[in-house]
Amino acid sequence: MTITYRLGDSLYVNMTNRCSNRCDFCIRNYGDGIGGSGDLWLDREPTVDETVQDILKNVSGCKELVFCGYGEPLMRLDDVIAVIKAVKPKIGIPVRINTNGQADLIHGRQTAKELAGLVDTVSISLNAPNAKEYEALCHSDYGEKAFDAILKYAADCKKYIPNVVFSVVDVMDKEDIEKCRKIAEDIGVIFRVREMIK
Template sequence: MTITYEWGDSLYINITNRCTNNCTFCVRNNQEGISRGMNLWLEREPTVSEVLADIQARDIYKYREFVFCGYGEPMLRTYDIIEICRYLKNAYNMSIRINTNGHANLICGQDITSQLAGLVDAVSISMNAKNSKEYQELCQSDYGEKAYEAMLAFAAKCKKYIPQVVLSVVDVMPDDNIQSCREIANRIGVDFRVRHYQS
């Protein structure tokens, strides 16, 4: 079971295969559970203790950052992430990033962004569309069209507590849609990135 894996100078943490989206472009739909030469499908969700043990088995100081990202939406385990981050900050004081769809406040039923203060250094949020209708068509969220505005609101709230907040899109979008998304990110006051699509 792959709980942690390396990519560049980052250590990635894979804690769930559940997701609140079913994106049409998701690599999980295009490959048999293989990413970067690894099978990221979990037999079950690892406990916090198992996650920490897997991290501690690594040569931590060769990494630049920890990244919560795997074959699922990590914020479905928001409170476990907070617990893990608290330990990692105390033990290693390294940068921590979360790659997310931005549904954490919907998942938790409350605004949890203040609980990430001092623990998370960067959050990368998959924006993927210029409006709620197109987002739902593409991402097929469990929350329906309200997921899009909730995602943007999450990004804006994260800005108060997290040093780097990025909204991202995949480069398969038409250029004018990418520009529209960039303008929305600028209006919110967060960074914007175009991700390369890996089929």
């Protein structure tokens, strides 16, 4: 079971394969892992203790801890928080969460505040300039209402987390990328165009 894997100088944490999206561009559509990660499909979800031990065993030399595997990490919000509380004082490096931004919909409550003091960066996949295009691309369990929830989540995160990022994949047309950039600017978060990984 691959709980953690290294990409560059970051240690990535793979705690779940569950996701509220089924994005057309998702790396899961193209294989079982990324780089030298090994198989990221889980037979079962690792416990908090297993995850903590795996991080502590493998984090040496890493400059960032990133919760991003073959699922939406905030499906397991409470467990992610428990893991960060256990490891952050020991590892001394920044913590990032890569998310689809639907945690509030998943858990039925506002969740950004729960990450305050624990997470240094939240990177939210925006990937479309409006609700209709987002649903056509990402196929959320929550339909078109996911888009507005993502925008609200980003605005909430900004109150509690030092770095909030909206990202899009570079296969989008340039006009849509610029529309997404404007959304990020209006909310006051960082904007990043990321390379599609296959």
